[in-house]
Amino acid sequence: MERLLVLVRHGQSEWNLKNLFTGWKDPGLTDQGVAEAHKAGEQLRDLKLNFDLAFTSVLSRAQKTLGIILEELDQIGLETLKDQALNERDYGDLTGMNKDEAREKFGEEQVHIWRRSYDIPPPGGESLKMTAERVLPYYKAEILPRVLSGKRTIVAAHGNSLRSLIMELEGLSPEEILKRELGTGTPIIYRLDEDGKVISVQDLAA
Template identity: 70%
Template sequence: MSERLLVLVRHGQSEWNLKNLFTGWRDPDLTALGVEEATRAGARLKAEGYQFDLAFTSELSRAQKTLDLALNELGQTDLPVIKDVALNERDYGDLSGLNKDDARAKWGEEQVHVWRRSYDVPPPGGESLKDTVARTLPYYVTEILPKVLQGNRVLVAAHGNSLRALIMVLEKHTPETIMKRELATGAPVIYRLKADSTVESITDLAG
């Protein structure tokens, strides 16, 4: 059996990351830096000798493009790819498209901080991280994890908060500690899993 390998990559910088806008389910493209970050992610994985059997991504183009660029570097452009809305970024609801400073001016710095950094308080019309976990984690358990446990080498390109939902389980975070878990854009995090689905080792290729 092949190793039980799961690699998570947050998409490269998007145009709205650069403009300091709440993005959520909106669909801006990558910036030139984002393209560079995604390409570098693939190059790092290639340099470490990684190859994959299957990939998953969201239905948002910034994650899909990141995956495409990484796979191009890996020479795996024909890899099977599964796209699903379950891996989409957290939905920021009424905050989507707003500049974060403008949002603070409208609702107050403390309220916006609560929406961004609390685990279970959603912004108006949007999702909390708890809601995102409730959407993303079942998909991981039913669709992604079984593939890894069967010995497939799986690459997931998605978003800061949908990946935090997976990391919460993989790294055994609490609702408090997961909010502080930063995930750099375009930086692969490599997990090797035991047969019982717990983590044997973690390698972070950030930097």
């Protein structure tokens, strides 16, 4: 029995383009982001992959990316579960701020700590550790059991919610996952064994 899990970060958003901290705000996709989502769908179609179930966040950039992918796969209407547990990391007081302006206001070192430390959150926001503490219980309760039952599953979400999943799947340390860059609109294909351990991983960005 195949146990297939595909993770994909949403395509480029309007705030990605403007270099803004986005978090739980809900900007749409750019034209490039739409194109990235179509390409992701085409890549999966070329591999003859289709799905039994989809998961996404409550944010429209992830939902739109998923919708375009499913359109390319001729799977519009696929059962899709949406939950804020899969939302992007909440950047708190940094939300909406240009990253260069944040460095000017708070200092390069402080902003780097907020962005790249595992357990130090920005003011009013979440660290990656806090993000993982909501993502991983949801994964273990809702996503993994369905994958293990043989449901081919795609998750369209965000850079940091997906980092939380990748850290779990690949057994990475906090230091290792913080160095992991996830391209927008790029599928990562995992095949799991009966215990949920990764048998193989294929990053379509490679």
